Every structure is written in C-alpha cells, then in structure tokens.
Amino acid sequence: MDDALLQDLWFHHADGVVLDTITINGPRVTIHAATITVRADCPSCGTSSTRIHSRYVRRVGDTAVSRRRVVIALRARRFRCPEQSCPQAPPSSSRCRG
Template sequence: MTIYARTTTDKADCPVCGTASRHRHGRYRRRLDDVALSGRRMVINLLVQRFRCPASACPQRTFIEQLDGLTERFARRTPRLRRLLERLTLVLAGRPAARLSAHLAVPVSANTLLRLLRRRLVQPRARAPRVLGVDDFATRKGHV
C-alpha cells in the first residue's frame, strides 16, 4: 500500500543553526517505509520542501524540512518503524528479528537491523542535563 502526500508548511527550521526559514527552494520526493497496515507493507510517498537558510554565516545553504514523528534526516523509514525494528533486534537479535520482521510485513535483513541498532546506540538520544538535583545522585538499594 502506498500513500501519496505532500507537505503544506510555509516555514522550517534549519537543522544546523536553528534559524526559521520561509524561503522555499523547490520540492523533494521521499519514499518512507512505515509499519504495516492490515498486514500489508506500507510506503509513504511524501513530497517535502527544500528551504534556503537565511543565516549568512550558516554553512547549510539549503535543507529539507522534517515532519515531526514522520521523517528523520537521511532516513528511509518512519521513526515508528525504526523504533519497532530496533526493539525487535534488541529482544530477539539479528536473524530471528529479521524473520519476524518479514512476518510483520516489514522485511529487513539481519545486517540492516544490526546496523540500525548500532547507529541508534552511537547517537545520543537526548541532550545531557545542565543541572542535576540531589535525587539524581540517589543510589538504588544494593547498588553503590
């Protein structure tokens, strides 16, 4: 199943400097695999917009808009599908996760699953906290 969609946003934030831009610079078609729908493989064919960064000092001249919860930079899968595949790989490991992914109509090779997981483990998921409270240093019983 394929869903064809296009964005209608009129501004986006530069991923490098964070400056908001309203300077559209063309469109770009993305093909995203998503979790299955009624046991069928799901593809989102999404027409996104390219913007020009207005900050003169920014090294990123143009960038593609990202849709929260639907797209990630350079990704060919939705965040929802990526998380599902990461969890399958964490619980089952490569080959069993690959076999189950085929049954779930999101077939992915064991090597790809391991690569996805490795990439996620290398990237920090959240910013490091700037301020810590006393409770953040509390230790669990039995652990020092």
C-alpha cells in the first residue's frame, strides 16, 4: 500500500494529521502519526496561538487488523495561550522578557 492510501484509510477524518511510519512487531501493528497544525485556539478564551509549549505522544488502541492489535501513536503539540488575562496562560513572571 502506498502512503496516500494508508493516510486516507487511517486518518481520513483527521485534518492536520500525517502518517509517519507503520511498524509491525509480531502480533502488533503500530501506526506512527503526527499533528501538523501550526496554530490552535485556546480552549479557555479562544485566542489563537502559534507558540508551541510542548509535545507529547498519545497512544490509542484500535480494533484488530488481520488478527493483529493496532496501536496509533500520535505525536501532538500543546500550544501556549498568549493572552495574559487567560487562566490557561502561564504567570507573567515565567514569561520570557527580551
């Protein structure tokens, strides 16, 4: 299968997600993917941000395919809210001053 077909098969409803690799290790298939969005809205105040705070991997077990357990390992980004009055924003003393 080519990458475009796999991308469509696994992530056809997920905008901003790309397929990196697929590894097969015995009875387990791991699909490695990553988010590629360059901005996100703060869940508290709705302010848009492009500043990435951190990255993390989320693992989701999916149904079996050809009798193999499928795990999706999604690398996601956590954005930092730039609005100082937002409760999600870091305290002003920890902000970079330059």
